[in-house]
Amino acid sequence: MSLRTRFSQVPAWAYAPALIAGGAAIPILGKHLGVMRDPVGTAVVMTAMIAFVLWGTLHYWRRLDEAAKEAHKFAWYWGGTAGLMVAFVAFIALTANGGDLIGAGLGGRISPKAFVELGVIGVLVPQMIGYVVAWVGWWIAKR
Amino acid sequence: MMKNRLKVLRAERDWSQADLAARLDVSRQSVNAIETGKYDPSLPLAFKIARLFDAPIEAIFSDG
Numbered sequence: 001m002s003l004r005t006r007f008s009q010v011p012a013w014a015y016a017p018a019l020i021a022g023g024a025a026i027p028i029l030g031k032h033l034g035v036m037r038d039p040v041g042t043a044v045v046m047t048a049m050i051a052f053v054l055w056g057t058l059h060y061w062r063r064l065d066e067a068a069k070e071a072h073k074f075a076w077y078w079g080g081t082a083g084l085m086v087a088f089v090a091f092i093a094l095t096a097n098g099g100d101l102i103g104a105g106l107g108g109r110i111s112p113k114a115f116v117e118l119g120v121i122g123v124l125v126p127q128m129i130g131y132v133v134a135w136v137g138w139w140i141a142k143r
Numbered sequence: 144m145m146k147n148r149l150k151v152l153r154a155e156r157d158w159s160q161a162d163l164a165a166r167l168d169v170s171r172q173s174v175n176a177i178e179t180g181k182y183d184p185s186l187p188l189a190f191k192i193a194r195l196f197d198a199p200i201e202a203i204f205s206d207g
Contacts, residue, residue: 067173141181143172
Protein backbone atom coordinates (compact mmCIF):
# COMPACT_ATOMS: atom_id res chain seq x y z
CA MET A 1 0.00 0.00 0.00
CA SER A 2 1.43 3.37 -1.03
CA LEU A 3 1.93 6.20 1.46
CA ARG A 4 -0.69 8.28 -0.39
CA THR A 5 -3.25 5.48 -0.07
CA ARG A 6 -2.49 5.10 3.61
CA PHE A 7 -3.06 8.83 4.19
CA SER A 8 -6.33 8.75 2.26
CA GLN A 9 -7.66 6.23 4.80
CA VAL A 10 -6.90 8.40 7.83
CA PRO A 11 -10.06 10.21 8.99
CA ALA A 12 -9.71 13.99 8.72
CA TRP A 13 -10.43 14.51 12.45
CA ALA A 14 -7.41 12.33 13.36
CA TYR A 15 -4.95 14.78 11.80
CA ALA A 16 -5.19 17.41 14.58
CA PRO A 17 -4.19 15.14 17.51
CA ALA A 18 -1.56 13.41 15.34
CA LEU A 19 0.00 16.71 14.29
CA ILE A 20 -0.09 18.12 17.83
CA ALA A 21 1.50 14.96 19.26
CA GLY A 22 4.08 14.69 16.48
CA GLY A 23 4.81 18.41 16.55
CA ALA A 24 5.31 18.35 20.34
CA ALA A 25 7.50 15.25 20.14
CA ILE A 26 10.10 16.92 17.90
CA PRO A 27 11.25 19.67 20.37
CA ILE A 28 10.99 17.19 23.26
CA LEU A 29 13.31 14.85 21.34
CA GLY A 30 15.52 17.81 20.43
CA LYS A 31 15.89 18.76 24.09
CA HIS A 32 16.50 15.15 25.07
CA LEU A 33 19.27 14.86 22.48
CA GLY A 34 20.79 18.18 23.60
CA VAL A 35 20.35 19.84 20.21
CA MET A 36 18.48 22.82 21.63
CA ARG A 37 21.27 24.19 23.84
CA ASP A 38 21.93 27.19 21.59
CA PRO A 39 19.78 29.43 19.35
CA VAL A 40 21.00 27.76 16.13
CA GLY A 41 20.16 24.25 17.33
CA THR A 42 16.83 25.47 18.65
CA ALA A 43 16.04 27.12 15.32
CA VAL A 44 16.89 23.89 13.46
CA VAL A 45 14.66 21.78 15.69
CA MET A 46 11.77 24.25 15.56
CA THR A 47 12.10 24.50 11.77
CA ALA A 48 11.88 20.70 11.61
CA MET A 49 8.75 20.86 13.76
CA ILE A 50 7.15 23.51 11.52
CA ALA A 51 8.06 21.47 8.41
CA PHE A 52 6.42 18.38 9.91
CA VAL A 53 3.26 20.27 10.88
CA LEU A 54 3.03 21.95 7.45
CA TRP A 55 3.52 18.60 5.70
CA GLY A 56 0.74 17.04 7.78
CA THR A 57 -1.51 20.06 7.33
CA LEU A 58 -1.08 19.80 3.56
CA HIS A 59 -2.32 16.20 3.66
CA TYR A 60 -5.18 17.28 5.95
CA TRP A 61 -6.10 20.12 3.57
CA ARG A 62 -6.24 17.74 0.61
CA ARG A 63 -8.69 15.57 2.52
CA LEU A 64 -11.16 18.42 3.08
CA ASP A 65 -14.05 19.15 0.76
CA GLU A 66 -14.63 22.67 -0.53
CA ALA A 67 -17.12 23.72 2.18
CA ALA A 68 -14.72 22.65 4.93
CA LYS A 69 -11.91 24.59 3.22
CA GLU A 70 -14.19 27.61 2.93
CA ALA A 71 -14.95 27.40 6.67
CA HIS A 72 -11.23 27.44 7.47
CA LYS A 73 -10.54 30.34 5.10
CA PHE A 74 -13.44 32.33 6.59
CA ALA A 75 -12.25 31.55 10.12
CA TRP A 76 -8.66 32.50 9.33
CA TYR A 77 -9.63 35.80 7.72
CA TRP A 78 -12.42 37.03 9.98
CA GLY A 79 -11.63 35.22 13.23
CA GLY A 80 -7.90 35.71 12.94
CA THR A 81 -8.25 39.37 12.00
CA ALA A 82 -10.73 40.04 14.81
CA GLY A 83 -8.36 38.35 17.25
CA LEU A 84 -5.51 40.49 15.98
CA MET A 85 -7.60 43.63 16.52
CA VAL A 86 -8.29 42.56 20.11
CA ALA A 87 -4.57 42.03 20.62
CA PHE A 88 -3.92 45.47 19.14
CA VAL A 89 -6.36 47.15 21.53
CA ALA A 90 -4.77 45.24 24.44
CA PHE A 91 -1.32 46.32 23.26
CA ILE A 92 -2.31 50.00 23.17
CA ALA A 93 -4.11 49.81 26.52
CA LEU A 94 -1.39 47.87 28.32
CA THR A 95 1.47 50.06 27.10
CA ALA A 96 -0.28 53.24 28.23
CA ASN A 97 1.29 55.00 31.22
CA GLY A 98 4.67 53.38 30.57
CA GLY A 99 3.32 49.82 30.60
CA ASP A 100 3.11 49.47 34.37
CA LEU A 101 0.22 47.01 33.98
CA ILE A 102 2.46 44.62 32.01
CA GLY A 103 5.04 44.48 34.77
CA ALA A 104 2.30 43.80 37.32
CA GLY A 105 0.77 41.12 35.09
CA LEU A 106 4.07 39.31 34.73
CA GLY A 107 4.28 39.05 38.51
CA GLY A 108 7.79 40.40 38.76
CA ARG A 109 9.24 38.18 36.01
CA ILE A 110 10.73 41.18 34.28
CA SER A 111 13.06 39.86 31.59
CA PRO A 112 13.43 40.09 27.80
CA LYS A 113 12.28 36.44 27.57
CA ALA A 114 9.12 37.16 29.56
CA PHE A 115 8.29 40.20 27.43
CA VAL A 116 8.78 38.30 24.15
CA GLU A 117 6.68 35.38 25.42
CA LEU A 118 3.91 37.74 26.52
CA GLY A 119 3.98 39.49 23.15
CA VAL A 120 3.78 36.27 21.11
CA ILE A 121 1.16 34.63 23.34
CA GLY A 122 -0.78 37.91 23.49
CA VAL A 123 -1.18 37.80 19.69
CA LEU A 124 -1.55 34.05 19.12
CA VAL A 125 -4.17 33.34 21.79
CA PRO A 126 -6.70 36.00 20.68
CA GLN A 127 -6.15 34.95 17.06
CA MET A 128 -6.77 31.27 17.85
CA ILE A 129 -9.85 32.09 19.93
CA GLY A 130 -11.16 34.26 17.08
CA TYR A 131 -10.41 31.47 14.61
CA VAL A 132 -12.32 28.84 16.59
CA VAL A 133 -15.30 31.16 17.22
CA ALA A 134 -15.52 32.09 13.52
CA TRP A 135 -15.13 28.44 12.40
CA VAL A 136 -17.91 27.25 14.72
CA GLY A 137 -20.05 30.24 13.71
CA TRP A 138 -19.60 29.45 10.01
CA TRP A 139 -20.84 25.89 10.43
CA ILE A 140 -23.75 26.95 12.66
CA ALA A 141 -24.78 29.54 10.04
CA LYS A 142 -24.64 26.92 7.25
CA ARG A 143 -26.70 24.30 9.05
CA MET B 144 -27.34 32.65 -2.64
CA MET B 145 -28.82 30.36 -5.28
CA LYS B 146 -31.82 28.08 -5.03
CA ASN B 147 -31.54 24.44 -5.96
CA ARG B 148 -33.55 21.24 -6.41
CA LEU B 149 -30.99 19.01 -4.77
CA LYS B 150 -33.30 17.82 -2.00
CA VAL B 151 -36.03 16.87 -4.47
CA LEU B 152 -33.62 15.06 -6.80
CA ARG B 153 -32.11 13.23 -3.86
CA ALA B 154 -35.54 12.24 -2.53
CA GLU B 155 -36.56 10.92 -5.97
CA ARG B 156 -33.67 8.49 -5.76
CA ASP B 157 -34.34 7.70 -2.12
CA TRP B 158 -30.84 8.76 -1.16
CA SER B 159 -29.93 10.07 2.26
CA GLN B 160 -27.70 13.13 2.60
CA ALA B 161 -24.90 10.75 3.53
CA ASP B 162 -25.50 8.70 0.35
CA LEU B 163 -25.29 11.80 -1.80
CA ALA B 164 -22.24 13.05 0.10
CA ALA B 165 -20.46 9.74 -0.55
CA ARG B 166 -21.29 9.92 -4.27
CA LEU B 167 -19.99 13.49 -4.48
CA ASP B 168 -16.99 12.83 -2.23
CA VAL B 169 -17.96 15.64 0.16
CA SER B 170 -19.15 15.66 3.77
CA ARG B 171 -22.79 15.27 4.78
CA GLN B 172 -22.59 18.73 6.35
CA SER B 173 -21.63 20.16 2.96
CA VAL B 174 -24.59 18.47 1.26
CA ASN B 175 -26.89 19.88 3.93
CA ALA B 176 -25.44 23.39 3.51
CA ILE B 177 -25.93 23.22 -0.28
CA GLU B 178 -29.47 21.81 -0.01
CA THR B 179 -30.60 24.53 2.37
CA GLY B 180 -29.17 27.17 0.03
CA LYS B 181 -26.72 28.41 2.63
CA TYR B 182 -23.63 27.41 0.66
CA ASP B 183 -23.19 27.76 -3.09
CA PRO B 184 -21.02 24.99 -4.53
CA SER B 185 -18.07 25.75 -6.77
CA LEU B 186 -18.44 25.30 -10.53
CA PRO B 187 -16.56 21.95 -10.50
CA LEU B 188 -18.84 20.62 -7.76
CA ALA B 189 -21.94 21.98 -9.52
CA PHE B 190 -20.87 20.12 -12.69
CA LYS B 191 -20.28 16.99 -10.66
CA ILE B 192 -23.78 17.26 -9.18
CA ALA B 193 -25.25 17.82 -12.64
CA ARG B 194 -23.45 14.76 -14.02
CA LEU B 195 -24.60 12.65 -11.07
CA PHE B 196 -28.25 13.56 -11.65
CA ASP B 197 -27.83 13.53 -15.44
CA ALA B 198 -29.32 17.00 -15.74
CA PRO B 199 -28.08 20.40 -16.89
CA ILE B 200 -26.78 22.69 -14.15
CA GLU B 201 -29.57 25.21 -14.75
CA ALA B 202 -32.14 22.47 -14.14
CA ILE B 203 -30.73 22.00 -10.65
CA PHE B 204 -29.57 25.48 -9.68
CA SER B 205 -31.29 28.83 -10.22
CA ASP B 206 -30.29 32.32 -9.14
CA GLY B 207 -33.68 33.47 -7.95
